[in-house]
Amino acid sequence: MPVIALKIDVDTYRGTREGVPNLVRILKKHQAGATFLFSLGKDHTGWALKRAFRPGFFQKVSRTSVVEHYGFKTLMYGVFLPGPDIGQCREEMHLVRDQGFECGIHTWDHVLWQDAVRYKDAAWTQRQMQQAEQRFRDIFGYAAPTHGAAGWQMNGDAFRQLDSAGMQYASDGRALLNDDGSLQNPATGPYRLSVDGKTMQCLQMPTTLPTLDELLGRDIAGKQITTANIAAHILSLTATPRDHVFTLHAELEGQKLAPIFEQLLSGWKAQGYDCVSMEHYFKQIANQDFPTKPLLWASVPGRSGELIAVN
Template sequence: MPSLVLKIDVDTFRGTKEGVPNLVRLLKKHQAGATFLFSLGKDHTGWALRRAFRPGFFQKVSRTSVVEHYGFKTLMYGVLLPAPDIGACKSEMRAVQEAGFECGIHTWDHVVWQDNVRQRGKEWTQHQLQQANHRFKEIFGVAPDTHGAAGWQMNAYAFQQLDQFGMRYASDGRAMLNEDGSLANTAYGPYRLKIDNEVATCVQMPTTLPTLDELLGRTINGTEITTSNIASHILSLSKDPRDHVFTLHAELEGQKLAPIFEELLIGWQKQGYHCVSMASYFATLQNTDLPVYPLSWASLPGRSGELVAQV
């Protein structure tokens, strides 16, 4: 039975308070496993407005109704409103652990990490990750087993820090996709990362399917992708059984787009997939001779800027 790894990025204070509990209920209803990756510091979502100068940013905003999904208040955090501390949502986070779901680190400060890490040095990078690691242990009482980078943005020092933490697996990058969201190379999947002739210990599980915000509003093969047909499009990409990693967001699939996610869960189970956490999937990779890929960057259809990619 192929695995469909569900990786849930929790970016914001609102997503933690509202989207996360909704997703826990939905996953329990369909007996699906998943990994929740938490942002653990301040919610500076409003600072993301600086991305307006990046190519493709306005197209993405207009396609995905950012205000509708994130809320005006969230978009003002750090600008006109004080940035709330997401780490203060301890009860909501612990409830996920108590419900039996794997929890890991997404980031300390989502916007700061996504917009800066590629250009930053070792000291800055280590400080960001160590803050997140300390807060995670404070909340959950255990060290985190895994990490999933905010915006799929990393640098060499960040990958080295994951090894120093003793993390055995993470999902920090993407597999390359064609314009329709299909895999550019069917060989893409779990791998070990090579940086400056050193092979990292931590196994990378790249996201192999497009995200909802990368597809909504685009025209693919002559058809506009809308909320009414996006689930069927993604299911068409997974119709040939193979392991996949799908990234969803507490702010989207955990709120207004929850019906789409439920349609996907039902569809994947009908296709014969076992929806699992990153930990469960990693257990199936034990003693597997994984390929090695160099640290690479690339752009993906429907997303602005470059990100860590399996190339």
């Protein structure tokens, strides 16, 4: 049976407090597995306002109703309001663990990591990652088994740190996509990353489907993607059975876009997929042979800037 590994990025304080419990309820209702990846430091979402100078940023904001989904208060954190400590949301994080879902690390400081890590040195990178690793142990009582990079942003030292932490698998990058969200290379899947000529041990399981915020509001093949047809569009991308990794967000699918996520879960079940955690997916494929791929930066349709990618 083909699988869709569900990778849930939890970016904000509000997403942790409100979106995470909603997603736990939805997933239990549909008997689906998933991996929740938590931001563990302070919520400085407001710092992202400096991205206004990046090409394509305003286009994305206008398409995806950022204020509606994230909330005005969240957009003030770190600017006009102090950033709340997301790591204090222990009750919500323990709920995820206690309901049987895999938990892992997204980042320490989401905006800082996403905007800076590509250009930072080993000391800065290790400090950020080790803070997240220690906070995760404090909250859950065990070492984080997996990682999914904020904004799909990493550097060579970050990948080396995953190996140092003993992580066997992670999902830090993206498969390259065509404008409609289909895979440029249908064979793209899990791989081992080569950094400075050395092959990393931590298996990378790239996101292979577009996210909701990358599709909403765009014109694809003469049709505007809306909340009414986006689930059908994504299901058209999974009509041919193969394993996928799908990234969703506690701030989107865990709140106003929850009905779309439920449509996807029902649709994937009808297509014959098993929706699982990253851990489940890794155990299913662990004995396979994987290609080695170089560290690559590229863009994907509907998202501004470059990110870690594979083809």
